Amino acid sequence: MTAPAHFGDRLSAAVAQRESQIVLGLDPDPAKLWPGAGAAAAPEAVLAHCRAVIDAVAPACVAVKPQLACFERLGPDGWRVLHAVCDHARDASLLVLADGKRGDVPVTGRVYGEALVGVLRADAFTVNPLLGRDALQPFVEAGRAAGAGPFVLVRTSNPGAADLMDLELATGEPLWERLAAMVAGAGAPGASGLSDVGAVTGATVPAHLDRMRELMPRTPFLLPGVGAQGGDVAALGPAFAPGRAGGLVTASRSIVNAHSEGGGAPGEAARREAERLRELAWSLA
Amino acid sequence: MTAPAHFGDRLSAAVAQRESQIVLGLDPDPAKLWPGAGAAAAPEAVLAHCRAVIDAVAPACVAVKPQLACFERLGPDGWRVLHAVCDHARDASLLVLADGKRGDVPVTGRVYGEALVGVLRADAFTVNPLLGRDALQPFVEAGRAAGAGPFVLVRTSNPGAADLMDLELATGEPLWERLAAMVAGAGAPGASGLSDVGAVTGATVPAHLDRMRELMPRTPFLLPGVGAQGGDVAALGPAFAPGRAGGLVTASRSIVNAHSEGGGAPGEAARREAERLRELAWSLA
Numbered sequence: 327m328t329a330p331a332h333f334g335d336r337l338s339a340a341v342a343q344r345e346s347q348i349v350l351g352l353d354p355d356p357a358k359l360w361p362g363a364g365a366a367a368a369p370e371a372v373l374a375h376c377r378a379v380i381d382a383v384a385p386a387c388v389a390v391k392p393q394l395a396c397f398e399r400l401g402p403d404g405w406r407v408l409h410a411v412c413d414h415a416r417d418a419s420l421l422v423l424a425d426g427k428r429g430d431v432p433v434t435g436r437v438y439g440e441a442l443v444g445v446l447r448a449d450a451f452t453v454n455p456l457l458g459r460d461a462l463q464p465f466v467e468a469g470r471a472a473g474a475g476p477f478v479l480v481r482t483s484n485p486g487a488a489d490l491m492d493l494e495l496a497t498g499e500p501l502w503e504r505l506a507a508m509v510a511g512a513g514a515p516g517a518s519g520l521s522d523v524g525a526v527t528g529a530t531v532p533a534h535l536d537r538m539r540e541l542m543p544r545t546p547f548l549l550p551g552v553g554a555q556g557g558d559v560a561a562l563g564p565a566f567a568p569g570r571a572g573g574l575v576t577a578s579r580s581i582v583n584a585h586s587e588g589g590g591a592p593g594e595a596a597r598r599e600a601e602r603l604r605e606l607a608w609s610l611a
Numbered sequence: 612m613t614a615p616a617h618f619g620d621r622l623s624a625a626v627a628q629r630e631s632q633i634v635l636g637l638d639p640d641p642a643k644l645w646p647g648a649g650a651a652a653a654p655e656a657v658l659a660h661c662r663a664v665i666d667a668v669a670p671a672c673v674a675v676k677p678q679l680a681c682f683e684r685l686g687p688d689g690w691r692v693l694h695a696v697c698d699h700a701r702d703a704s705l706l707v708l709a710d711g712k713r714g715d716v717p718v719t720g721r722v723y724g725e726a727l728v729g730v731l732r733a734d735a736f737t738v739n740p741l742l743g744r745d746a747l748q749p750f751v752e753a754g755r756a757a758g759a760g761p762f763v764l765v766r767t768s769n770p771g772a773a774d775l776m777d778l779e780l781a782t783g784e785p786l787w788e789r790l791a792a793m794v795a796g797a798g799a800p801g802a803s804g805l806s807d808v809g810a811v812t813g814a815t816v817p818a819h820l821d822r823m824r825e826l827m828p829r830t831p832f833l834l835p836g837v838g839a840q841g842g843d844v845a846a847l848g849p850a851f852a853p854g855r856a857g858g859l860v861t862a863s864r865s866i867v868n869a870h871s872e873g874g875g876a877p878g879e880a881a882r883r884e885a886e887r888l889r890e891l892a893w894s895l896a
Contacts, residue, residue: 398727
């Protein structure tokens with residue numbers, strides 16, 4: 327595959343090629359790994375686990391989303407394992423979406439951009455926009471230079487998200503609408519029609535999705551909260567308005583721990599659940 | 612020193628013992644290290660540099676603040692070097708304030724808490740509050756269990772901070788005042804009178820400091836922006852109202868690169884600049 331230089335185009339091509347909008351979340355907990363392994367060798371056990379999960383479910387997915395916290399918890403070996411997991415995902419032809427929700431002053435944002443895109447070679451990465459437009463810009467630029475893309479938090483799926491993101495501004499709209507406008511303004515569409523700056527849009531509040539799509543008509547949405555966090559994939563229709571790549575459906579525990587619900591070998595159960603989600607999401611667009 | 616279990620008390624004791632409120636920011640750039648070293652061996656060069664800087668300026672400081680982005684940029688060896696730098700700082704009797712501005716949904720916040728406090732053994736760490744109270748809580752709890760403390764972003768020092776943090780809410784106050792109230796509510800004071808949850812309060816807007824102190828009377832303030840970012844240490848008076856440990860003055864480039872301003876050996880120049888800042892801040896309280 328020749329990789330178009332625009333993130334929205336790359337994402338559209340990858341979703342079409344793999345016939346999947348499913349993003350496999352990797353949140354490895356050393357206490358809950360399969361194939362089971364002792365905590366004494368936690369970093370190696372986590373690496374083996376992540377490789378096994380990727381091998382099992384890659385055919386149903388378009389990307390993996392390693393949760394950086396889970397690798398940092400491994401200590402000095404954490405980032406070595408993270409790099410190795412990302413390499414393994416690329417070998418399986420999956421995009422890598424580094425989930426770190428980074429955000430800092432511009433000079434540091436440039437360093438995060440180097441770390442995530444230049445060194446880790448992530449295709450996409452999550453960003454926290456609290457520090458404003460000048461702080462978001464280095465992430466956008468780092469992505470753009472490499473055909474990678476930031477996914478910016480607009481509304482997250484935890485109950486406490488309402489504390490700040492739903493606050494009503496003096497101008498009448500909730501804060502998350504201001505975040506949405508910032509995201510829409512930061513991105514530029516490619517030939518596919520999809521923007522090169524995405525948004526994290528919590529699927530636990532599907533009522534917001536229509537309005538989000540209105541404010542960000544060309545933005546790829548990263549939809550967390552499906553499965554273990556309580557989201558409902560069938561409620562995600564508006565996300566796919568600009569095309570199937572307009573909505574990426576993330577699931578981690580519901581896939582990785584599928585065997586504890588339905589029984590069977592962990593790999594087989596995970597593959598079945600990922601394929602079930604893939605078919606469901608694909609049928610919505 | 613017996614370490615009290617309350618972060619505010621630990622911080623007060625450390626500031627009193629070292630007669631310093633200076634936090635040395637470590638933002639190593641492989642292209643600008645002393646003693647100079649090639650990028651081919653960047654991780655080892657960064658480690659040698661950070662150790663040399665700590666050795667030079669530790670006597671004037673109470674803590675180091677490694678910028679996690681700068682270690683993640685080093686690739687798979689990044690967190691190994693970060694752990695080694697933190698070990699070296701502890702050997703020099705400095706507190707470690709891990710500057711990663713983390714923030715995520717509660718289940719992931721607990722993992723970051725483990726990573727930062729349990730594994731990296733940070734005494735303090737910066738947190739992004741955008742995801743709300745339930746997302747802040749795991750950071751507060753992780754700190755409290757270890758006598759460590761979160762410093763929560765309330766108002767940062769970059770120009771774009773005004774985009775969101777200064778937005779006027781329907782209730783009349785700017786968003787940062789809501790963040791300040793969240794921080795004040797999350798903390799609990801110790802015997803020293805200082806709270807165990809801190810705030811990042813950008814020193815480039817000193818006019819806000821009086822109001823911040825009013826909203827967060829017992830909160831330790833982390834004051835970035837001094838030196839290279841344009842802040843003025845003499846304007847920080849209100850920060851010290853609850854005692855000298857109420858205001859931690861961070862400086863990184865202005866200390867580490869002091870030799871490029873005033874000449875001399877890098878270590879000597881850095882030590883002189885750190886000592887100058889230490890005396891100035893100490894004289895304000």
